[in-house]
Amino acid sequence: MPEKCPECGFRYEIELGFYWGAMYMSYGLSVVIVLLVGVSLYFLAGDPATWVYLTVVAITIIGFTPVLFRYARVMMLYFFGSVSFDPSFASQKNIP
Template structure:
C-alpha cells in the first residue's frame, strides 16, 4: 500500500488516521449494498476503527451538514442553470442528487469523525514498523 504523508490527502483517500496506508472501507463507494462496511482494524497497523461502541453516531451530524450543503448547491445550480423551473424540477433534482451522493456523504462523515474525534494521530514511525 502507498503511504501518504499529508493528513488532508489521507482523509480524502479515506485511509487510516494512524498510518495513512490502510483503507477505512472494505468495498468501493459504488457498491450499493456494502458501501458502508469498515474492517474492525487497520490491515496495516491494527488501529481500531471504532474507538468505542456507538462512536459513529456523531457522524450523523457531519452527514447532516453534508446533506444540507448538497441540497443547497443543487437547488442553486438548478435555479441558475435551468432559469428557475417548476417546483417539481427542484424536488426531483435535489432528491436524485442526494440519493446518488449518500454513499460518499456517509463515508466522508465517518472519515472526518474518526480523524477529528477518534483520538488517533499520524505516527510515521509506527507505519514504517508495520510496513
C-alpha cells in the same frame, strides 16, 4: 466497515456508539449538497418548477449516499477520534 485497519491494525470503533455523531456530519454534508444543487438549478436552469428541484436534489442525495456515509465517518475520526494521516507511515508501506 472493517473492524481494524488491514495496514496498521488501528481499531476503527474508538468507543461504543462512536459513529452516532457521523449522522450529524452526514446531515451537514447533505445540506451543503442541497444548497449547491438548489442554487445551481436556480441560476443554470432558470428557476424551474418545484418538482424539478425536489427530483434533482433527491437523485443527487441518493447518488452521493455511499460517499456521504464514508466521509462522515472519516470526518468523525479526524475531528473527534484524535486520528490523523501520517504520510511517513504511508510511504513506508507504499500506500499511494
